[in-house]
Amino acid sequence: xxxxxxxxxxxxxxxxxxxxxxxxxxxxxxxxxxxxxxxxxxxxxxxxxxxxxxxxxxxxxxxxxxxxxxxxxxxxxxxxxxxxxxxxxxxxxxxxxxxxxxxxxxxxxxxxxxxxxxxxxxxxxxxxxxxxxxxxxxxxxxxxxxxxxxxxxxxxxxxxxxxxxxxxxxxxxxxxxxxxxxxxxxxxxxxxxxxxxxxxxxxxxxxxxxxxxxxxxxxxxxxxxxxxxxxxxxxxxxxxxxxxxxxxxxxxxxxxxxxxxxxxxxxxxxxxxxxxxxxxxxxxxxxxxxxxxxxxxxxxxxxxxxxxxxxxxxxxxxxxxxxxxxxxxxxxxxxxxxxxxxxxxxxxxxxxxxxxxxxxxxxxxxxxxxxxxxxxxxxxxxxxxxxxxxxxxxxxxxxxxxxxxxxxxxxxxxxxxxxxxxxxxxxxxxxxxxxxxxxxxxxxxxxxxxxxxxxxxxxxxxxxxxxxxxxxxxxxxxxxxxxxxxxxxxxxxxxxxxxxxxxxxxxxxxxxxxxxxxxxxxxxxxxxxxxxxxxxxxxxxxxxxxxxxxxxxxxxxxxxxxxxxxxxxxxxxxxxxxxxxxxxxxxxxxxxxxxxxxxxxxxxxxxxxxxxxxxxxxxxxxxxxxxxxxxxxxxxxxxxxxxxxxxxxxxxxxxxxxxxxxxx
Amino acid sequence: xxxxxxxxxxxxxxxxxxxxxxxxxxxxxxxxxxxxxxxxxxxxxxxxxxxxxxxxxxxxxxxxxxxxxxxxxxxxxxxxxxxxxxxxxxxxxxxxxxxxxxxxxxxxxxxxxxxxxxxxxxxxxxxxxxxxxxxxxxxxxxxxxxxxxxxxxxxxxxxxxxxxxxxxxxxxxxxxxxxxxxxxxxxxxxxxxxxxxxxxxxxxxxxxxxxxxxxxxxxxxxxxxxxxxxxxxxxxxxxxxxxxxxxxxxxxxxxxxxxxxxxxxxxxxxxxxxxxxxxxxxxxxxxxxxxxxxxxxxxxxxxxxxxxxxxxxxxxx
Numbered sequence: 001x002x003x004x005x006x007x008x009x010x011x012x013x014x015x016x017x018x019x020x021x022x023x024x025x026x027x028x029x030x031x032x033x034x035x036x037x038x039x040x041x042x043x044x045x046x047x048x049x050x051x052x053x054x055x056x057x058x059x060x061x062x063x064x065x066x067x068x069x070x071x072x073x074x075x076x077x078x079x080x081x082x083x084x085x086x087x088x089x090x091x092x093x094x095x096x097x098x099x100x101x102x103x104x105x106x107x108x109x110x111x112x113x114x115x116x117x118x119x120x121x122x123x124x125x126x127x128x129x130x131x132x133x134x135x136x137x138x139x140x141x142x143x144x145x146x147x148x149x150x151x152x153x154x155x156x157x158x159x160x161x162x163x164x165x166x167x168x169x170x171x172x173x174x175x176x177x178x179x180x181x182x183x184x185x186x187x188x189x190x191x192x193x194x195x196x197x198x199x200x201x202x203x204x205x206x207x208x209x210x211x212x213x214x215x216x217x218x219x220x221x222x223x224x225x226x227x228x229x230x231x232x233x234x235x236x237x238x239x240x241x242x243x244x245x246x247x248x249x250x251x252x253x254x255x256x257x258x259x260x261x262x263x264x265x266x267x268x269x270x271x272x273x274x275x276x277x278x279x280x281x282x283x284x285x286x287x288x289x290x291x292x293x294x295x296x297x298x299x300x301x302x303x304x305x306x307x308x309x310x311x312x313x314x315x316x317x318x319x320x321x322x323x324x325x326x327x328x329x330x331x332x333x334x335x336x337x338x339x340x341x342x343x344x345x346x347x348x349x350x351x352x353x354x355x356x357x358x359x360x361x362x363x364x365x366x367x368x369x370x371x372x373x374x375x376x377x378x379x380x381x382x383x384x385x386x387x388x389x390x391x392x393x394x395x396x397x398x399x400x401x402x403x404x405x406x407x408x409x410x411x412x413x414x415x416x417x418x419x420x421x422x423x424x425x426x427x428x429x430x431x432x433x434x435x436x437x438x439x440x441x442x443x444x445x446x447x448x449x450x451x452x453x454x455x456x457x458x459x460x461x462x463x464x465x466x467x468x469x470x471x472x473x474x475x476x477x478x479x480x481x482x483x484x485x486x487x488x489x490x491x492x493x494x495x496x497x498x499x500x501x502x503x504x505x506x507x508x509x510x511x512x513x514x515x516x517x518x519x520x521x522x523x524x525x526x527x528x529x530x531x532x533x534x535x536x537x538x539x540x541x542x543x544x545x546x547x548x549x550x551x552x553x554x555x556x557x558x559x560x561x562x563x564x565x566x567x568x569x570x571x572x573x574x575x576x577x578x579x580x581x582x583x584x585x586x587x588x589x590x591x592x593x594x595x596x597x598x599x600x601x602x603x604x605x606x607x608x609x610x611x612x613x614x615x616x617x618x619x620x621x622x623x624x625x626x627x628x629x630x631x632x633x634x635x636x637x638x639x640x641x642x643x644x645x646x647x648x649x650x651x652x653x654x655x656x657x658x659x660x661x662x663x664x
Numbered sequence: 665x666x667x668x669x670x671x672x673x674x675x676x677x678x679x680x681x682x683x684x685x686x687x688x689x690x691x692x693x694x695x696x697x698x699x700x701x702x703x704x705x706x707x708x709x710x711x712x713x714x715x716x717x718x719x720x721x722x723x724x725x726x727x728x729x730x731x732x733x734x735x736x737x738x739x740x741x742x743x744x745x746x747x748x749x750x751x752x753x754x755x756x757x758x759x760x761x762x763x764x765x766x767x768x769x770x771x772x773x774x775x776x777x778x779x780x781x782x783x784x785x786x787x788x789x790x791x792x793x794x795x796x797x798x799x800x801x802x803x804x805x806x807x808x809x810x811x812x813x814x815x816x817x818x819x820x821x822x823x824x825x826x827x828x829x830x831x832x833x834x835x836x837x838x839x840x841x842x843x844x845x846x847x848x849x850x851x852x853x854x855x856x857x858x859x860x861x862x863x864x865x866x867x868x869x870x871x872x873x874x875x876x877x878x879x880x881x882x883x884x885x886x887x888x889x890x891x892x893x894x895x896x897x898x899x900x901x902x903x904x905x906x907x908x909x910x911x912x913x914x915x916x917x918x919x920x921x922x923x924x925x926x927x928x929x930x931x932x933x934x935x936x937x938x939x940x941x942x943x944x945x946x947x948x949x950x951x952x953x954x955x956x957x958x959x960x961x962x963x964x965x966x967x968x969x970x971x972x973x974x975x976x977x978x979x980x981x
Contacts, residue, residue, distance in 0.1 A: 090884035107897035
């Protein structure tokens with residue numbers, strides 16, 4: 001029998017605390033041969049990253065391997081000498097870290113970091129090393145690879161840093177690549193480019209890859225096989241397409257159902273609860289608490305074993321066969337009520353916002369109405385100016401030209417300090433990172449109670465009762481209000497952030513990427529919460545996101561921004577039905593659906609770009625001209641494109657007419 | 665980068681100028697009349713008046729300040745009221761002697777601090793760290809004259825390898841001073857290193873826990889390379905300003921330590937000048953101190969820039 005490239009046998013990793021052993025990874029076994037790809041998926045806290053580290057012989061501080069082994073090319077990593085381990089790391093198995101921005105040494109030039117690896121693992125130096133470095137940078141499709149050698153990491157964009165991280169991992173000519181959330185934190189378009197690169201590299205170099213991600217779409221687009229982890233165990237493993245089509249474990253099924261889809265409207269199903277904390281004593285199946293098909297025997301005895309349910313798929317569920325045969329998950333289409341009122345709440349006319357006077361405006365020529373009662377989504381890559389628009393409405397940045405009015409009368413070009421308290425109360429913000437938006441040293445009760453006191457919305461004696469009600473409203477037990485932000489999970493913190501915004505009884509809520517940092521299961525729950533409270537409180541949302549699938553599920557109308565210029569706007573159904581602006585098509589093509597509709601597959605691959613997002617618009621003409629596949633020379637680079645109105649609510653700003661756009 | 669350095673340099677010049685103004689005004693706000701001070705209490709009013717004219721004390725304050733400042737810029741700090749020699753000559757000699765101690769103390773202190781700080785940071789909570797942290801805490805809590813006296817007791821009295829007291833005058837040659845340098849320099853470097861060690865230890869611990877150090881390790885790089893090439897430049901960054909502050913502190917420490925060993929440097933000169941109310945000398949020393957502080961801070965900024973490419977080069981858009 002030949003030795004597999006990677007063999008993990010019955011691996012258990014634990015830490016000891018209070019005289020007890022707490023397992024982070026339990027009885028995990030994996031096999032991977034040359035050129036194979038395996039995705040590891042699960043919510044945060046399921047032991048994915050610990051497992052990924054163990055594949056390189058690294059353990060988190062304070063933990064130990066209790067049992068089992070990890071062999072790479074026949075070498076047992078946890079029984080190798082330090083010298084052997086160093087030769088294996090980088091040379092045989094290499095890591096592509098999650099956040100290349102933090103994983104590249106900031107004080108060393110990129111070329112030097114590359115030469116270091118080449119010298120260590122490949123015995124190259126001098127010009128030979130420089131040439132090889134340039135070749136590797138070219139292989140990861142970096143423009144001007146020779147110039148890159150003298151760059152420092154901070155001089156590169158996020159996508160470029162990630163490519164450099166991949167090139168550095170490739171430098172030692174490894175046979176196995178471990179990728180820990182390789183595209184989390186990147187823009188959709190950049191993410192699509194990086195994943196495309198990985199697929200090419202795999203085909204060219206015959207690399208085996210283990211890709212750890214919480215994003216089922218990322219795994220679907222890169223991996224042949226997938227292993228689903230829950231509470232430190234692999235609960236299901238098999239070929240990706242088969243597993244996604246007919247999951248045998250209820251957890252897999254629930255994860256898939258919580259992903260919003262770009263292809264169909266409606267809010268995704270949420271998966272209530274959260275994974276058990278590592279070390280909790282669980283009898284029976286760890287998922288029983290959250291399982292919709294749980295039965296009495298699930299809660300007794302040992303964890304259900306991972307058993308074969310067909311020739312290639314294994315699941316750790318007593319009822320796997322039944323779960324598989326359940327009808328395909330129908331998206332519990334949560335049809336959103338039509339917004340009734342059509343009066344305008346916020347009106348932007350000819351708005352221009354500059355960060356530096358003299359430089360090009362970050363946002364220009366923006367006409368936008370936010371109607372009372374709707375959820376308007378503002379969509380674009382980072383740098384598209386969507387947050388800048390929200391900040392201006394919130395009064396954190398004054399526009400350099402144009403008018404912004406609220407409810408027809410109030411002037412919103414004033415900064416927040418110059419606005420009367422009544423107006424400040426009526427516009428509230430929910431931020432992307434609830435953990436940094438909440439004061440870490442104050443109980444969350446104070447964050448929620450503050451607007452009540454500030455705007456005198458509750459008498460001294462009513463504040464506690466109102467706070468209780470707000471916590472209940474956002475689905476948190478009122479007992480949570482006596483905690484510090486650090487004592488809550490990411491989803492719970494975001495709920496506190498929403499409760500804080502609701503406390504002021506606002507007319508307009510600015511929601512800036514509020515779900516992008518959350519696990520899919522939590523994201524689905526927060527989306528449903530947002531939609532429910534919007535209806536109940538009769539408020540209006542400006543929902544900022546780069547994720548079109550999320551936007552499709554929650555928004556009434558969509559506005560697409562590119563470099564601070566509006567490209568397309570319309571009702572959500574019309575925008576997703578097309579025809580679309582070329583930039584919107586690019587965004588749509590970059591969305592990774594775990595189960596892409598078969599007909600769209602080719603279209604997605606074709607529209608995937610490889611270039612980096614731009615940072616400043618061209619001097620004249622259409623802002624998107626340089627990346628547009630349909631740009632017309634002499635027209636798109638000179639004249640500002642006209643608005644094209646479809647017969648519905650949908651408007652597109654493009655030199656191509658609607659028929660051409662539909663054909664393009 | 666050059667523009668940045670020039671801007672900081674301009675700022676340093678401004679700082680020194682403001683300091684000169686402060687020094688001059690403070691000295692002239694001192695109670696008592698310089699002429700009376702020089703001539704003694706029994707001098708006749710005529711003699712005092714003549715002296716005042718000679719010293720230029722009847723000129724308006726601003727003009728006297730202008731004269732002093734332009735003199736100082738040309739290296740003329742006036743005449744000592746005690747020795748009647750030009751202040752600049754005396755100062756140059758003393759400055760050389762003090763710089764000998766200071767340079768030695770800085771080199772010893774920084775080497776000691778780097779080695780101990782990095783070792784302590786890398787061996788966090790194990791015995792080398794415990795030992796170094798305890799000793800550096802002791803070094804911080806003991807005043808420098810105690811350390812100086814202890815060193816003198818140990819290496820001049822118990823094991824007489826270094827002189828306890830310097831007998832040479834300020835104009836002694838470097839060779840003559842050489843044996844006398846070690847004890848004062850050691851006393852200063854111990855105190856200086858103690859602060860830097862504490863800072864560097866924390867900074868090394870933080871950097872070693874960072875993602876880029878973990879990633880460098882996972883590339884299979886040898887531990888020494890990971891520490892020296894990847895971690896140390898970042899770990900040194902927050903330390904640079906502490907080093908500069910400590911070097912500036914040396915100027916104060918030198919006064920005390922030189923007195924203990926009777927070393928003919930700026931410190932002893934300062935003590936004497938205060939004792940004798942030798943105002944031109946005091947002013948010159950104070951101005952020198954201000955200039956040193958400003959220059960050291962500038963140097964710290966430049967070193968920080970050399971260590972941190974983010975400060976050195978703006979991101980290419």
